[in-house]
Amino acid sequence: MPHAGLMEEKSMPLEDGLLLRAKLHIRGGKRRLRQGKISAGLVTLYDALCAALELQTVLASSKQKLLINEGENLNDDKTIYEILVRSKIVDGSFNFNEFDEIINRALVEEIREFDYKPLVEKFERLMVELGIMPFDEDSLPPEDPSTF
Secondary structure, X not given: OOOOOXXXXXXXXXXXXXXXXXXXXXXXXXXXXXXXXXXXXXXXXHHHHHHHHHHHHHHHHHOOOOOOOOOOOXXXXXXXXXXXXXXXXXXXXXXXXXXXXXXXXXXXXXXXXXXXXXXXXXXXXXHHHOOOOOOOHHHOOOOOOOOO
């Protein structure tokens, strides 16, 4: 994963670790897509989304802003996204189900022919809503492009 060796997550405050992980995975995922590693790039972006969603639950929970229904699984990314939409933290325009379907496909096969640019644009808009983007890549630890 793109954050391996670039951060000491256990020694960081939870919020800082999740934010850095999301940023590193966005950078790494986009690099993998440019390299033609479509499945790996998409899965890496999904990991960035997972970190961003978890970060929002930590931040919003501390302010008691989340509208959580009884019995909802806060370990399920789709549920967290739905809670964030209901809580008006994100506008809901990102099609989580579509993204999830593509990720499930990417986990079982190498996707070779796929115009990922529209999906990445939607993903980036969501990352802006979540406060992850924009960010200065130069502020991140240097990437080792030889890693997968």
